[in-house]
């Protein structure tokens with residue numbers, strides 16, 4: 001795939017994936033279009049050489065290619081990413097009526113940067129569980145897909161210190177405004193209307209539950225004088241999800257490869273569908289049922305965990321270690337942390353460095369300032385759960401966890417080329 005097509009595909013994917021549920025459905029559609037067969041965790045699997053994918057909770061997905069070569073010798077090439085991003089999630093009974101306005105109460109999901117949520121044209125999307133007229137329970141995804149809410153800033157005239165010290169109380173300051181009056185309005189009624197519009201055959205009788213989040217309707221776009229940046233919501237980490245799955249499509253069919261995109265990374269990954277849950281373990285067990293063979297295969301495998309990395313901000317260069325300030329468009333960043341907040345070790349770093357060099361992909365290195373705390377990601381969690389050698393990498397990004405983040409158009413392609421080289425590497429993964 002060429003750079004332009006990859007970035008255009010990413011823009012479209014971001015636009016169509018306001019929630020982990022939508023991201024998973026869209027990744028599944030890409031895989032299906034490329035000849036991957038869907039598996040159901042509740043059914044018996046009869047796997048042979050071929051291409052498969054499976055989802056859990058409609059919000060995590062594992063895609064894999066089973067090759068004919070002996071996995072106890074060649075191992076499994078794995079890439080990892082996460083489908084979730086920090087956002088505002090609607091409370092179960094969210095209706096708030098104040099000063100003749102209807103607002104919706106929200107929880108903050110993950111470590112969201114809250115300031116940028118003000119004055120945006122927000123919409124609402126997610127999963128709804130409902131009872132149908134035949135009494136059965138169903139899930140479906142909805143997306144209002146139109147600007148329908150706003151969190152207005154308080155005017156500076158009413159808070160003269162706003163530029164110096166405005167604090168945000170997440171309970172009282174950020175419930176988005178939906179409409180004027182509407183005293184008798186309920187979210188359930190709005191959902192019913194929307195479900196009927198999007199799914200006329202849903203046979204909806206009663207809404208039972210929902211997992212809805214607000215998102216910015218402003219679409220992702222290519223920006224900068226030289227059109228060298230990509231700005232959009234959820235680049236952390238839908239960029240890696242999209243690029244990882246696209247790279248898997250070109251995997252060598254002879255060897256075994258796998259890409260996992262899991263939910264709940266932003267809240268610690270400890271869930272049935274998260275990286276600390278049993279999803280990957282369960283799939284590996286079914287791919288290689290014999291324990292001895294599976295453990296041998298895992299010992300030969302390698303995971304490239306692809307989350308984003310902090311690009312050095314030219315207005316705040318002091319926030320980075322002087323020797324480790326990744327620049328946008330200068331290649332994926334190998335992330336290192338002595339305290340295992342990243343799982344990279346010298347061997348996995350060595351493997352990835354050579355992989356990049358051999359494919360003429362530039363790469364950079366990142367370590368957090370020693371006087372600052374380091375974030376973490378799915379890499380160390382998966383390494384701990386599976387016992388797999390792991391490397392943490394990511395494209396350099398500005399404004400991580402903002403409602404709009406910025407990355408480089410070259411870096412999506414650099415990461416794609418590095419992962420494609422990984423998925424077509426039929427040799428030994430790591431030191432001999």
Ligand SMILES: [Zn+2]
Pocket residue numbers: 082236237265307308377
């Ligand atoms: Zn992330």
